[in-house]
Amino acid sequence: MEQDDIFKALADPTRRRIFDKLSAGAMNASALRDGIAISQPAMSQHLSVLRGAGLVREERQGRYVNYEVNPDGLAEIALWLGKYRAYWPARIDALRALLKEMDQ
Amino acid sequence: MEQDDIFKALADPTRRRIFDKLSAGAMNASALRDGIAISQPAMSQHLSVLRGAGLVREERQGRYVNYEVNPDGLAEIALWLGKYRAYWPARIDALRALLKEMDQ
DNA sequence: CAATCACATAAGTATATGCTTATGTGATTC
DNA sequence: GAATCACATAAGCATATACTTATGTGATTG
Incomplete structure (x- = not known):
């Protein structure tokens, strides 16, 4: 989980989309696929990259594998x-507002 | 200046290093080169990518071109x-401290 | 226990990317 | 104004990457 892996992982728009979808709640690989035009192996490969970067973590649940956002990756970017x-x-008013929100 | 360009630009370790060096203060392309083992054209190409992503901006000064960090790019990541x-x-104490600092 | 399901891995391929050498361009200097 | 300087652009090449199809693997189901 290095910065290099993290930025490389996020450089792909499909992976950012997958990550974004995951951020709405934990989900297995099949559930992640619907709404995104992507083959099963491609999804598996993307998840592997996101996992290697520490942006996502997985947990076997029977024959499903549940994925969720790993906060460590986000912290690294922060x-x-x-x-x-x-x-x-110079331009950070929006972020400042978000941070105020965080303090509550 | 889209998120895609920004993350792609930062996915390269050399470009992150260039950006980091620039963050210490504005500098022309030649000055940026020393300390980094990179050819003149390669540096020029990297700066072009960083500029396209909105992470850096340039200003002609005689026969030099001065580069500086463009806060807009950082704001986009934020x-x-x-x-x-x-x-x-879950893990954001460090960032929280930084933000407190910002409010002063 | 054979079939199926959910997912991972392998191997091949097309495109993207980061570098190189060579050359172009606008500005300064002698 | 010819030479030089600082940088950009062009073209070619080697590697990386995102996809594909095919197959492997562990778990559930009938």
Whole structure:
């Protein structure tokens, strides 16, 4: 789970879409497929990349494998972003609002 | 300047390094090269990608071209990250501290 | 226990990407 | 104004990547 793996994983729009869908709630690989035009092996490969990056984690449940967002991956991005906080104030009102929300 | 361009730009470790170096202060392409083993055209191409992603902006100064961090790109990542704030609390103490800092 | 299901892995292929060398371009300098 | 400097662009090439079809694997089902 390095920054390189994380950014490479998120560089693919399909993987960002999968991640986004997962963020709405844990789901197995088949459920993830509907609504996205993608073959079963392709989905499996994408999930493997997301997992390797630490953005997602899996749990076997019978013959299904349940996937969920792994907060560690997001935290890693937040830390990367944090390095450049000197440049945030110029345009960061939206984020600031989100953070206020977090404090509640 | 779309999310796709931004994540693709940051997926390359050399470009992240260039961006990181730029974040310490504006610099021209030649100055960016020292300390990084990279040819002149390669640097030019990387800067072009970073610029296309809105992570960096340039300004001609005589025969030099000065590059600097473009906060818009960072803001875009912050917004992307913000969508998943539901997953932050698990590990986000460090970011929270950074944000407190920002409010001052 | 044979069939099926949910998913992973293998192997091949087409495109994308990051580099190289060569050349172009606008600006300064002698 | 010819040479040089700082950088961009072009073209070619090697590797990476995202997909495909085919097959493997562990678990449930009839």
